[in-house]
Amino acid sequence: MPSVVVMTEIREFRIAIPQADLDDLADRLDRTRWAAQLPGGRARGVEVAWLREWAAYWRDGFDWRAQEARLNAFPQFMTEIDGLDVHFLHVRSQDPDATALLLVHGWPNSFVEFVAVVEHLRHFHLVIPSIPGFAFSEAPRERFTVADAGRMFATLMDRLGYGRYGVQGGDLGAYLAPEVAKAAPEHVVGVYVNGGLGFPTEDDDLTDDERQTLSWMAQWSSGSVDHHSLLRVAPQTFAHAWNDSPVGLLAWMLQKFREFAVTVELPEQAIDRDLLLVNAALYWFTGTSGSSSWFMYDNERFAWPIGQDLVPTGVYSGPPGIRRLAERHNRVVHWPEDNPGGHFVAMEEPVVFAKDLSTFLGGLR
Template sequence: MCQYLTYMASSVRGMTPFRIDIPQADLDDLRERLARTRWTRQLPGDGWTRGVPVEHLRELAAYWGEAFDWRAQEARLNTYPQFVTEIDGLDVHFLHVRSPRPDPLPLVLTHGWPNSFVEFVDMIGPLTAHGFDVVVPSVPGFGFSAPPREAGFTVARVGRMWAELMRRLGYDRYGVQGGDLGAYIAPEVAVADPSHVAGVYVIGGLGFPTESDRDDLDEGERAMLDALLNADWTHGVDHHGLLRAAPQTFAYGWHDSPAAALAWMLQKFHDFNTAGEPLDKVLDRDALLTNLSLYWFTDTFGTSSWPMYDSKVSAWPQGQKAVPTGVFSGPPGIRRLAERHNTIVHWPQTNTARHHFVAMESPTVMAADMAEFFAKVR
C-alpha cells in the first residue's frame, strides 16, 4: 500500500498526512495493457442480456486508456486532507475535512462495495456547508487501507475501528452514515459507541420485506415484495455468491486485465442502476473511472471482497436500537418493518434516487436530507 503514498511529516496522535502519488510507470502499464486487450466476440442477445456489450466496453476502455486524466483526478482528491493511522493492527486511510461553520457536527461516512471513498467526493462540499466536519475512511481492504490479515473479519470489527478513529480525532459526539456495505457498518459504530453517536443515517436496505414476511404484509406491501423479487437489479450478477465461492480465482483476471476489471465494474454499476436509462446518463463517467482506477492501482479487487467471502448467506441489514436512525429510502423499504430493529425518527417520502449509490448521483439532495435528520438528533 505505502508505495503509492508520499508521506509528509508525522502528525499528532499517530496520524500521518499523505498525498496520493501513483507512479508514472503504473499509468503507462495500464495504458499498454488496455491497448493490447484481446477482445472477445459479441454473444447473441440484445443489449445487456449477456453482460456488458463488447462495443460499449471497447469505447469506454479506449477513453480510459487514451483520454481519461488520472493526474487531474489525483490532484482533485489531494485537495482534501488525507491521513493514515494504525487501528487494530491495520493502516486505515481517511479524509478529514472541517466545516467553516461554528459548532460543526462531526460525521463519519462509510462507502459501499464496489466503491471507495471516491463515492463521497462530490458530497463533501455540501456537507461542510451544512455544518458537518466530514470524516471518510476507506474500509479495510479497499483503496489505501490495509486488507484484513485473516479470515473472519466482520463489519462489527470495522464499527469498533471507526469508533476508535473518531475518538482519536477528539470528537465527543458525532453522527454516522452508510449505504450498501456502509449500511451494515454504520449501525455497528453505534453499537460499539452508543454514548457518543448522535444518530445513524442509512441509505436503503432497512425494512426490505422478505418471503418470511409475506403473511404479515397488506396487499400494497405484498406488491412491493413482488416488485423487489422481480426487479432487474435483484437479478443481475450474484456477486455475493460469486465472491463467497472463489474470490481468489476471479481476482487474477481483475488484477491482470484492466478490460476484465472494467467489465466487472460496469456490470455491477449497471445492475445498481434503476433509472431506466443508460448508466452514463446517471453517473459521471470520470467518477466511475476514478473509482475503478483506484481499485486497479491498489490491487484491491480481491481484498475488498471480504464481506462476501466471510459470509454464509446474503441478508438485508437490520440496523440497531442503540441510537436514533434516519433512512433515505423508498419502496420497497417498509418503515414498520424497519422499526422492528431500529428507532426510526426520519423516513422521507421524497427519495427520487435513480441509482444505488445516491451520493454519486444526487450529492446535494442527499446532503440536505442528512442535515435534516441530524438536526433532529444532535
C-alpha cells in the first residue's frame, strides 16, 4: 500500500492583501445602500448614524497598510496539521528557558485579540494560532469539533518543540484551551480562561444568591442577539450578506462587540478602534464570516464550557461564574474576584490581563 505523507513543514508567512482588494473595499463602502433608521434607536440594533461614522472612518481614516505592517512585525508561520493549513504567530522570548504559552482567541475575534498584550508577555515564548476557519487558517471541510481543534493545537506545540506549556483561552478559546489539556495533559502546565467556567443554569441546585446571578445573566442575554441559535441554523444564509457587504459585516461586528463590552456604552470606549477594524477587515479580506461559525452549527444547543480536571485551572475573573460550580469539573487554583474589563480582556485590559496570567502560570512552576 502507498505510504501516507505527513506534512510537518513550517513555512514563513506574511500578510499581503492585494491592492485590488483594498480598492474593491473602498468602492463597496462608497456604494453602500443605507437602511432607514427604525424607531427605537439602539433597541432595534446598530444605529444608522453610528454605523455611518464607523464606515466613513474605515473608508477614509483607517490605514490598512499601516496595520498590515504592524501585524507583520510579529513572526508569522503556516503549517499543515490534519490536512489543514494553520496560521500562527510565534514570538519567542529573549530568555531561551522561558515557559511557552499558547494563546487561543475567541469569536467573532481573531489573532488580533492579542496584538496589544504581546509586549506585556515577552517573558514567555508565545504561540498565537488562528483557529481553523478564522483569518488565514484553512476552514474545516467536514464536521470539526473543539476536541479536534484542541488536538490540532497540541500537535502544533509539539511540532514547535515545546514539551511543557501553558494554555489560555477566552470565549471560543475557553472551550478550546481545556481540550488542549485533554489532548496532551503531560505537556500542559495549566489552563487559564478569561471566564465562562461555573456559570449557573436552570439545571443546577442554586442558592438564593446564585439564582440572582442566573437572573442577571438571563436579563443580559435577553437584550442580545442569540448568535448561537442564528449560526447553528443558518450560517450560510447570513454569510452571503456578510461576504458581499462590508457595511453589513461591520454592523454585525459592532452589534456583537457592543454586547460583549459590558463595562462601557460603546466598544470603542474599551477597545482601540483601529484594532476593532483590523479584526473586521481580516474577516472581510479572508471571507471567513461563515467558516468561523463551525463550532456553532454542529451543536444541538448552547452550553457553557465545562473545562477539565487533568491540570490546574486559573480564571481571569470569577464572577458571574460561581467557583463551587466550576470546581465540579476543574482543579481551580486561581480565581480573582475583581479584575477589570469586559469580555475580550486582552484587548480591553492588556496590562492587567498579562499580569494576572503571569501570576497564575508563575505559581505552577
